[in-house]
Amino acid sequence: MWWNRDSTPTITDAQPSADDQLRHRRRVYTVIMAIHIIGFAVGGALYARAWWTGLIIIIVTGPLQWVAVLLANAAPRHPRTRTPP
Secondary structure: OOHHHHHHHOHHHHOOOOOHHHHHHHHHHHHHHHHHHHHHHHHHHHHHOHHHHHHHHHHOOOOOHHHHHHHHHHOOOOOOOOOOO
16 A cells, blocks of 8 residues: 555665666776786786796686676676565
């Protein structure tokens, strides 16, 4: 019924706006890609001196670009609905 206020969403139950979600996804993508680029550069530089350390860093940071794209394109999770007491 229209006078039932229990079904009215409160401010804390509201989803973040589309702009906020996009801003968050861009920030996550940028941070992960920065870590990937820095790690790849450090791994490449270390590969000349200590090849095994450089290779490990390159292998670890290699999949980060894939992870960054997956997280940037992921739909936001829906919060769990609260059940009234």
